[in-house]
Amino acid sequence: MALEAGMFTVNQTIGSVLCCKCGILMQPNPANMCTKCLRSEVDITEGLQKHVVIVHCPECDSYLQPPRTWIKAQLESKELLTFCVKRLKNLNKVRLVHAEFIWTEPHSKRIKVKLTVQKEVLNRAILEQSYVVEYVVHEQMCESCTRVQANPDQWVAAVQLRQHVSHRRTFFYLEQLILKHDAAARCIRIKQMDQGIDFFFSNRSHAVKFVEFLGKVAPVRYRNDKQLVSHDPKSNNYNYKYTFSVEICPICREDLICLPPKVAVSLGNLGPLVICTKISNSIALMDPFTLRHCFLDADQYWRASFKSLLSSRQLVEYIVLDVEPVSSEVVVGGSRYVLADAQVARVSDFGKNDTIFSVRTHLGHLLSPGDNALGYDLYAANSNDIELDKYKGLVLPEVVLIKKSYEEKRQKKRGKPRAWKLKSLDMEVDNTAKGRDHEEKVNSEYEQFLRDLEENPELRFNVSLYRNKEYQPSEMASVTDGEEVPSVPLEELLADLELSDVEVDDDGMME
């Protein structure tokens, strides 16, 4: 053997020997026995379980992993295989190489798994063997299913959401938010109540999570209580019903508020009359005459709570006769405003008498002569607000304009379906003891809410809009002059989710 650059190695051919038991020619292995003889000598599956009992809940199709966990798994699935293998004891003595199901009749209550194991025997020879384990399935209802069966209305935690105002705009908006973030996924029941909604959960932690979610999207305060349902003295287990009472602050968007003196001072002498521009988990207030704005946290609000002076129900329509910008465009809290002096007259007055009001408004960027605007009529209003009385010598403006009105243009589109639609939560509505008027009121409020969505892109930010399949763009749409009624641009619409188990892509404009 010459040692060159690489070592010269002789080609080694393995010879064959006779199996020491049966004498057939074979390749030498550590045991020096052919596999058949080895297998007859040694059974590596000795001492391993071949029959196991597992417990299955027929209601929720889950299997019991003692002592208490229930694992949901389909027949012949990966989870079931893992579960079955875990239930075998003594499997750490051999090495598991492969496991698979053998088909059994679904209602035979037997599951068969074929396992291939390896173990070292005799002289460091590794032997591989397959064997079948049979699982007998016993049916037993799991605890949660028994509880549901016993009393289907059983709830453990309830969240009572209330807002003490006369309209339901907030709840429409919240409903969309909840749908978008899927916050009510764990809810077992939702019930619509007077001035609020009740949510029922089967677990306290779900309710807590929901309350935290609410705290992030609206300025709320809450308290919680519990009520003893049952008590096991031997093991000291107590079962309670938990209730969370959540109250949303009564200030809404577009409300006119007169701040109490203390609050006004703490906010830097913000003029006592302010408009609420945005509600998220804090309240954004803006003085329409000076374009100053500030934010109130939920905590801050509830420390010194106040009510609004006038709310959107009391909006009156005005015609704008003249607009004179006073200042340049200012960006206040993310939106653009221009301070302007405007001459307006009430639509009800227009043409009948000459009552014209000169007012200062923050909507200089939107309004032009001939437009309609909505605002609060303080000239004719009779408010008996305590806070207002505290200000001695306060000169109230006659009109506070809030937003531009598209009422006329909406007249043209009345009755035509929109290109988009919203989903709604599955709520129980208690319809007794309420007349037809109530229904009409609710419908008109909903319509108003939809219009709000159309007009405000920032409101749409948190809401999922779906394409309405029934909508066909009519030919009339092309024959419009001048300004369009604000509508939702098509790019923002999501394809409608089908209510089947087939998943559909939700983003963009996929059909």
Add this chain to the structure above:
Amino acid sequence: MATRLQFENSCEVGVFSKLTNAYCLVAIGGSENFYSTFEAELADVIPVVKTAIGGTRIIGRLCAGNKNGLLLPHTTTDQELQHLRNSLPDSVVVQRIDERLSALGNCIACNDHVALTHTDLDRETEEMIADVLGVEVFRQTIAGNILVGSYCAFSNRGGLVHPHTSIEDLDELSTLLQVPLVAGTVNRGSEVIAAGLTVNDWTAFCGSDTTATELSVIESVFKLREAQPSAIVDEMRKSLIDSYV
């Protein structure tokens, strides 16, 4: 003929005995069964000597010898050396050697003409082997193992080696030793051939775990079926008779 036996319930008979064409050494066991089996087979032909080496019973692995001589490790006591010198025939040279690797039985495998040794053996020891045993010495490995004395057993007729020996190695060894070789096992698949088997030109002794297949391999490669001790010993006797009138 190959015989199956046990030494005190152990099947490793090659550890407790040393068999050559001129003599046989056995270890001192609790019962006389081991010794009596050897005696029954060999007593008329060659002397069977009970001994210990260095106070131990693993004599088969500590000494190496053939019909010409016997090599003992440095651990052998003087009494044992004297005892062996007295018991063995005069033609056999008994020599104690000073070697770091004292398990000579594991390091040296020999028959009457050729010896295979551990690769790390001293040069003087090699000369001693050539001198005392009257053999040609080759340093070799068997299936990658350096303990050649453990993993092969050969006589003047044939030899059995470790089962994992490759065909090229087998050919090479066969050329060196000038005897047919076969790779096989002993004692139900054990690879340590020389521990489970002790052999000379006409007989072999193996552990009782040896299967019938292994036994047939042994008998065929060492050509034990037709072998009669008398043929060989007759030659010896002729030379012996010559000496006295």
